[in-house]
Every structure is written in structure tokens, then in C-alpha cells.
Amino acid sequence: MASVSGAQPTGTEVPPASPPAQSQSQATNALSSAWCSRTPAMTVQQQARLLRFASLVQAELNRQAPGSSTLISRSGLDLARFQIRYSHAALAWQNERGDWLTRQLYYACEEGRPRVYDQGVAGFVLGGNDPELSYIALLTLPEAPGRALRDAALDRPRAVGLLAARYSANAYAFSLAYQNCNQWLAELLAVAWAPLREEGPELRAQAQRWLAQAGYAPTPVAVDSHWLMLASAFIPLVHLNDHPEEDRYARRLRVSLPASLEAFARQQAPGSERVEICQNGRQAVIHRGWTPVAEGCVPGPGDEVVALD
Numbered sequence: 384m385a386s387v388s389g390a391q392p393t394g395t396e397v398p399p400a401s402p403p404a405q406s407q408s409q410a411t412n413a414l415s416s417a418w419c420s421r422t423p424a425m426t427v428q429q430q431a432r433l434l435r436f437a438s439l440v441q442a443e444l445n446r447q448a449p450g451s452s453t454l455i456s457r458s459g460l461d462l463a464r465f466q467i468r469y470s471h472a473a474l475a476w477q478n479e480r481g482d483w484l485t486r487q488l489y490y491a492c493e494e495g496r497p498r499v500y501d502q503g504v505a506g507f508v509l510g511g512n513d514p515e516l517s518y519i520a521l522l523t524l525p526e527a528p529g530r531a532l533r534d535a536a537l538d539r540p541r542a543v544g545l546l547a548a549r550y551s552a553n554a555y556a557f558s559l560a561y562q563n564c565n566q567w568l569a570e571l572l573a574v575a576w577a578p579l580r581e582e583g584p585e586l587r588a589q590a591q592r593w594l595a596q597a598g599y600a601p602t603p604v605a606v607d608s609h610w611l612m613l614a615s616a617f618i619p620l621v622h623l624n625d626h627p628e629e630d631r632y633a634r635r636l637r638v639s640l641p642a643s644l645e646a647f648a649r650q651q652a653p654g655s656e657r658v659e660i661c662q663n664g665r666q667a668v669i670h671r672g673w674t675p676v677a678e679g680c681v682p683g684p685g686d687e688v689v690a691l692d
Contacts, residue, residue, distance in 0.1 A: 397486070397499040397543055429514040429664075432691045436662045437508040439669065439689060440519050443658060444475055444483045444504065447523055452476045452533035454568075454648060455485055456641035457511055458518040465604050468518055468675070469641035472565050473507065475521070476533050486536050488567040490550040490620065497550045497562065499543050515664040516680060520657065522645050528576060528652040535575035544586055545570050551622040556601035556639045557591050558625040565639040569594060569601075572644070576651060599647045601637040649673075666690050 425433070447453060456469040473487030485507045489500045511517045524532065536542050551561030556569065573579060573590035581589045626636055649655050659670045661680035669687040670676035682688050
């Protein structure tokens, strides 16, 4: 339910304050790499369309005030059977040269560890799994909470200090055992918007306590098959032992996903604005507001349509 990186994406790793501890065995690393190193093949035409699509996302970001920050989400893993459109979220921020970057957690398959990574907007957009149907959501925060989130993300010791030692794509949102990319971002929201004083290992625990008290509601993912629950024993990077027993029996796993991040940001920062930008291989659609754009990237009344060919 979050992004993993088999081949190193184009960008820059945010270095840790101290070298990371080795968290997994070589055998587990090899299994994880075999499972997650999947890069979809694209034709030249598909790549050109996606770059045009990325330019529309970049143009939308350029409408934001200098120094602001935006939650950016993309469709990645195909989670349609769970009624989930967006699987991976990051923080889009603008550097001193005016370039927009996305700061995010990736699981680096070949290294067997999570890391915080900066990536350009085009790289982020091209990281989806389906070149013929892509969705990007931008949630722009009001000035004060947006700047606070940007400052927290750029505070290297705290941003990297939030990293868990172990990664799970379906990590339970209120456990310290694992973390997925969206959970790291949820905990970053707590660092930005709450007076957290702890450092080191206690920072994640304090962040999760504040999120729970503030009403953060991780997305309940309904798993429609016992076989899928059992499959976690055989699929690296997917775990169940961090989830409460009642959730496992009910087959409803509470996981941090972009939708839960957006709902919490909207609650904590009234005045946040949302836009979706999608493409279906023929055209892109720019859709503003909190209602979702139609499935298949079909334009509705008031949507802007841009031909990609």
C-alpha cells in the first residue's frame, strides 16, 4: 500500500544523521528485491505523454506561493479491488532555485532499508505503474501550516529520525514495529503541527500519540479474502503481526494512505485546496475541488481538458 523502489530513482537521498543499522538479513533482502523491483516498460510515445503530463503538474505547483508546501499523491500500485486510487504520497516543496522537489520515504529494495529521498516532479509522476492511466492529487496548505510542514521536512535530523528500522507496505498506523511511506509523512505532520519535544526513538511514539489524540483516522482497508491475509506470510514487505487482533479477524487493516493524510490535513488546516490531474493516454484532465475526478479520467463540468498528442 506504498511505494517501493527496485531500481534507484533519479534524485538525491537525504543522508541520515548517523549510519543506518542493518535491519534485515541478506536472504530477506534478496526476496524483497525480487518481489518489488518492477519497473513498467514504456514506449517512447508513452514516455512523451507522461512528460507532458508531468509538465501540467509542475505548472499547477508553480501557482503556489513561494515557500509553501503541498501534499502530492500518485496512483501507483493497482489497488482498485480495495477501492483505493492513491497509494503513495510525498511532500512537494520548492528549493531556493525555484525547483519543485518531492521529499518522500522509499523502500530501497537492493539495500533492504527505507530511506528519505528527494526526487523531481517528473520522476515522481513517471513512478506510477500504468503509463496509460495516471492520477496525481495536490493538496495545497494555507501559508502557516504549509511553511511549518516544509520546515519540518527540511529539518534533516528530525525528518530522517522519523524513519523506522523496518518497512511494511501495509504498516499499522499506530505501531512502531514497521512503517510505510505514507506513515512517515503522517508522523511528519505531527512533528510540524504539534509541540513535540522528544528526539530519537521516542519521537515516533510521541508523534503517533498526538495523531491519535488529534483525530487522525488511518484508512480501514477491507481485505476481502482470507487467502490474502494468509499471503502475508509469503510476501516480503507485507506483515500482519503489528495489527491489532480484532482488525486481523475483521479483515480491516488500518493503514496510512494518501486519503487519510488528506482528510487529516483538511481537518487541521481549514482552507486547504485540492486539485486532481489525470491522464488516460489521450488527454489530461485538471479537476478542482474535493470530489474525485471520474474513473477513467473522464472530464466533468468545469474541468480543464488538455490533449496529450
